[in-house]
Amino acid sequence: MITPLDDFLEAAVRTATPLALAALGECVTERGGVINIGLEGAIVCGALAATIVAGTVGVAAGFAAGAAAGLLITLIFAIFTVYLRADQIITGTAITLLSLGLTGLVYKSFYGTTGVGLTIPTIGAVEIPLLSRIPVIGRALFAQPVITYALYVLVPLMAWWFMRTHSGLALRAVGESPDAAVAAGVRPRRVQALAVLFGGVMAGLAGSTLVLAQSGTFVENMSAGKGFIAIAIVVLGRWTPFGVAGAALLFGGASALQYLFQSLGWNEVPYQLFLALPYVLTLVVLARASGRAAAPAALARRKLTLG
Amino acid sequence: MNASARRLTAPLLRLAVLVAVTLVVLVALLVASGFDASTALQAMARGAFGSWYAITSATLVRAVPLALTGLAVAIAFRAGLLNIGAEGQLLAGAAAATATASLFGATPSALLLPLVLLAGVASGACWAGIASWLRQRFGVLEVISTIMLNFVALYVVGWLVRGPLQEPSKFYPQSMPLAKTLQLPALLEGTRLHVGALFAVTLAGAAWWWLRETAGGFRLRAVGMNPSAAATSGRIDVARVSMYAFLASGALAGLAGAVEVTGVTYALYDHSPGYGYTAIAVALLARLNPIGVLGTAVLFGALQAGGNAMQRDAGVPVALVNMVEAVLILLVIAGDRWRGSAR
Numbered sequence: 339m340i341t342p343l344d345d346f347l348e349a350a351v352r353t354a355t356p357l358a359l360a361a362l363g364e365c366v367t368e369r370g371g372v373i374n375i376g377l378e379g380a381i382v383c384g385a386l387a388a389t390i391v392a393g394t395v396g397v398a399a400g401f402a403a404g405a406a407a408g409l410l411i412t413l414i415f416a417i418f419t420v421y422l423r424a425d426q427i428i429t430g431t432a433i434t435l436l437s438l439g440l441t442g443l444v445y446k447s448f449y450g451t452t453g454v455g456l457t458i459p460t461i462g463a464v465e466i467p468l469l470s471r472i473p474v475i476g477r478a479l480f481a482q483p484v485i486t487y488a489l490y491v492l493v494p495l496m497a498w499w500f501m502r503t504h505s506g507l508a509l510r511a512v513g514e515s516p517d518a519a520v521a522a523g524v525r526p527r528r529v530q531a532l533a534v535l536f537g538g539v540m541a542g543l544a545g546s547t548l549v550l551a552q553s554g555t556f557v558e559n560m561s562a563g564k565g566f567i568a569i570a571i572v573v574l575g576r577w578t579p580f581g582v583a584g585a586a587l588l589f590g591g592a593s594a595l596q597y598l599f600q601s602l603g604w605n606e607v608p609y610q611l612f613l614a615l616p617y618v619l620t621l622v623v624l625a626r627a628s629g630r631a632a633a634p635a636a637l638a639r640r641k642l643t644l645g
Numbered sequence: 646m647n648a649s650a651r652r653l654t655a656p657l658l659r660l661a662v663l664v665a666v667t668l669v670v671l672v673a674l675l676v677a678s679g680f681d682a683s684t685a686l687q688a689m690a691r692g693a694f695g696s697w698y699a700i701t702s703a704t705l706v707r708a709v710p711l712a713l714t715g716l717a718v719a720i721a722f723r724a725g726l727l728n729i730g731a732e733g734q735l736l737a738g739a740a741a742a743t744a745t746a747s748l749f750g751a752t753p754s755a756l757l758l759p760l761v762l763l764a765g766v767a768s769g770a771c772w773a774g775i776a777s778w779l780r781q782r783f784g785v786l787e788v789i790s791t792i793m794l795n796f797v798a799l800y801v802v803g804w805l806v807r808g809p810l811q812e813p814s815k816f817y818p819q820s821m822p823l824a825k826t827l828q829l830p831a832l833l834e835g836t837r838l839h840v841g842a843l844f845a846v847t848l849a850g851a852a853w854w855w856l857r858e859t860a861g862g863f864r865l866r867a868v869g870m871n872p873s874a875a876a877t878s879g880r881i882d883v884a885r886v887s888m889y890a891f892l893a894s895g896a897l898a899g900l901a902g903a904v905e906v907t908g909v910t911y912a913l914y915d916h917s918p919g920y921g922y923t924a925i926a927v928a929l930l931a932r933l934n935p936i937g938v939l940g941t942a943v944l945f946g947a948l949q950a951g952g953n954a955m956q957r958d959a960g961v962p963v964a965l966v967n968m969v970e971a972v973l974i975l976l977v978i979a980g981d982r983w984r985g986s987a988r
Contacts, residue, residue: 429978431974433971440968441964610803
């Protein structure tokens, strides 16, 4: 029998998946010393590209298209921040505005200004035999779409890569001290550009997941701040892959609480309060987690030069 | 040409260049997305400048909240605070103004309208104060916290207009319309332009003078340019200056919200045209100069008014206008960097 708790935990993991994808990408970007506020834009671009391609070609192609869209929009960010050394925050904000406008425009020219009830093929949950029968956590962890299972491989892989490989060390060196990295024969700009672009691909995948594994439709501005929440998740996760995965799960849980309360029949609590909860949680979490010394030392080192 | 004349003509020249670049970007985007540029631009021009009514009641009415929120962003950015939360502070101001109006609406008095506006100002400042406190006390990046507060404000307004502030029939998600005595008077007879426009012009002038001529303005600019230098000078309390700048920024955005409610919508709704986000482009393209903000606010007011007409008459989605804003920001950054590397 499936209890409300099972449903809640399953929804928590499902909601956490796109957040974890985007946050793991941002984790790599920030380890390289760049903070990408344009993540939000890459997510919404990925979501729209996935919608268009999945509707015409297929779901797998949809994921690829989402990743490619995230890559392309982030390429602009990389050129501005890594090569022109422009302010990362301002550029990221502009990229987000650009993406929201672009997706709105493309969406309307593809599907008309009314946006008729658009349904896209989605990937269903794949139940893993035996494991999905484990009480309480079984369904939550092992009756999920394939993209969630990909995270189970990616998180340990990324942790190993950071700490045990030459290229992972080079990335961390660039984020901590670009000068020392240069002395060690690393080319900081190339490393930073690759780290930023990897973050774009992951954000594009996160957007694809929103459409192809969850809602099955595209809505304008559907990223709804998830890119910014992902940045908070990276802070809470102390810039480590396992920490980021755990933090994403916490936020997934906060978003899924509304389903739990609905199924328990607590309808007198206004639903807007549940919708606001992840954002409030982000503030609380940042207040608890900010300001300690785990951040890459050279993060966002580029002062505001306008005005 | 002497220095003071140059100081007057330089911003005008810059604005002219900006208008030209905006047109180029607009045409490029229209052509790239396969629309007939001349039909679209004609519709846009009609919507923004086609008649006296279009100028005053479409373009300038939108320029008022853009100028106030643009000033809010400019002051914060000048102090080195990346306040992306003008949208949330505007909503907080609009909500508090509506709440005050519905609380005291039954007792009309000449003092009530100023009180309603003050409630908006205070509420916007408080909403910004949360982000300011989180920054000072815990070192939370204000970029993230203000964006989160934007979403929280949107949901709080969504709850208010379906809960405590909902109109009496409990059917529409909006508040009760404001009493006539609580509506801002029209500035020009027969148009929708209200006296809020005077607030925007006055405050822009005051902010310009204050930043340039006063010790407080100097301290704010010093903190924005180099906080550690300002701190080591021993004469500037960086934390205090940052806090005041953040509160002033929120107060301006809150006023924008209160002015929208009392001057344009006459009720609280749970959707917003996103003035607080466009404000970032308004401030950056004015190079954070308060007087320049007035010019760019009119430019973006025209773009948005024209954009709506373009969507209606030429079938071009208004989202294209948002892209123009973003491309303009990127061009300004690129231009700055290019010149910066030449120095």
